[in-house]
Amino acid sequence: SQQGEEDPQALSIQEGENATMNCSYKTSINNLQWYRQNSGRGLVHLILIRSNEREKHSGRLRVTLDTSKKSSSLLITASRAADTASYFCATVNRDDKIIFGKGTRLHILP
Amino acid sequence: EPEVTQTPSHQVTQMGQEVILRCVPISNHLYFYWYRQILGQKVEFLVSFYNNEISEKSEIFDDQFSVERPDGSNFTLKIRSTKLEDSAMYFCASRPDLEKTGELFFGEGSRLTVL
Numbered sequence: 384s385q386q387g388e389e390d391p392q393a394l395s396i397q398e399g400e401n402a403t404m405n406c407s408y409k410t411s412i413n414n415l416q417w418y419r420q421n422s423g424r425g426l427v428h429l430i431l432i433r434s435n436e437r438e439k440h441s442g443r444l445r446v447t448l449d450t451s452k453k454s455s456s457l458l459i460t461a462s463r464a465a466d467t468a469s470y471f472c473a474t475v476n477r478d479d480k481i482i483f484g485k486g487t488r489l490h491i492l493p
Numbered sequence: 494e495p496e497v498t499q500t501p502s503h504q505v506t507q508m509g510q511e512v513i514l515r516c517v518p519i520s521n522h523l524y525f526y527w528y529r530q531i532l533g534q535k536v537e538f539l540v541s542f543y544n545n546e547i548s549e550k551s552e553i554f555d556d557q558f559s560v561e562r563p564d565g566s567n568f569t570l571k572i573r574s575t576k577l578e579d580s581a582m583y584f585c586a587s588r589p590d591l592e593k594t595g596e597l598f599f600g601e602g603s604r605l606t607v608l
Contacts, residue, residue: 416596425497425584425599426536471536473597480549481526481597483536 387415387455387472387484395490402459404487406472407452415448416473417457420486426471429457459489467491495519497600499585505606509574514603516568516585524588525568526597527560529553529581536584542568575607 387406396402406415414433418426432439432448432455439446445458459466469486476482498517506512518525527539540550540560547560559571568587572579582604586597 418597418599422533423582423602425601426586426597427599428596431596469533478549479524479541480538481541482538483528485535 387474387482389470389472389484389487391487392485393488393490395492396462397492398462398464400462402462402466402489402491404457404470404472404489406455406457406484408455408472408474408484409453410474410476412450412474413477413479414475415446415455416475416481417444417446417455418471418473418483420469420471422468429470462489462491464491464493497585497587497598499583499600499603501603502601503604503606505608506575508577508607512572512575512579512605514570514572514583514585514605516570516587516600517566518568518585518587519589519598520566522587522589522598524548524590525560525562526586526588527570528584528586528599530584530602531581539570539583572605575605577607580605580607 387408416431417429420426430441432446443460448455471483471486473483500515525542530536538551540554541548557573561569582602584602585600
């Protein structure tokens with residue numbers, strides 16, 4: 384299966400700390416995307432990293448991609464209470480199939 | 494800002510009944526998708542649709558499921574005879590680009606409860 388697998392499944396940190404989530408996958412990809420989902424809501428795209436990129440930044444988000452290890456990480460710096468959500472990685476293969484992982488539930492403690 | 498809209502937000506149905514979930518993708522988008530999510534768990538791919546036909550479908554998307562784009566705006570998912578295990582959130586998503594690997598824009602979902 385190409386499906387991404389995030390870890391940890393759940394993460395609780397203090398507000399202001401950095402949060403790191405990881406995603407591993409099994410087959411070759413065209414790009415990898417990270418999405419966020421607030422409880423009971425739709426998914427919102429955060430950032431896309433292509434297979435020929437190693438690192439990408441967007442505001443407080445930093446994504447890395449290691450295609451040799453088939454893994455990616457999402458770092459959220461200086462976390463805020465509003466960052467509490469589930470975060471999913473999605474792998475996109477050359478046939479355009481977009482497969483989501485199981486997600487990491489992030490809880491920011493005040 | 495344009496958005497993907499889904500109706501109904503919540504539907505309760507009896508097992509064996511037909512259900513139609515509706516989606517209005519963003520108007521200039523070309524690729525359409527249905528995903529489902531059971532009880533806040535993983536987001537599962539069901540089907541992708543482009544140029545008025547199915548481009549990919551998963552093993553979940555069996556003969557009980559069908560999709561249609563009956564006019565220029567709506568994109569529907571039909572479940573012919575619902576089962577208890579069809580209870581889930583169903584998300585519609587769309588994508589604009591001819592470069593097929595861009596981001597997806599999701600609707601807020603339709604919660605289906607099968608009794």
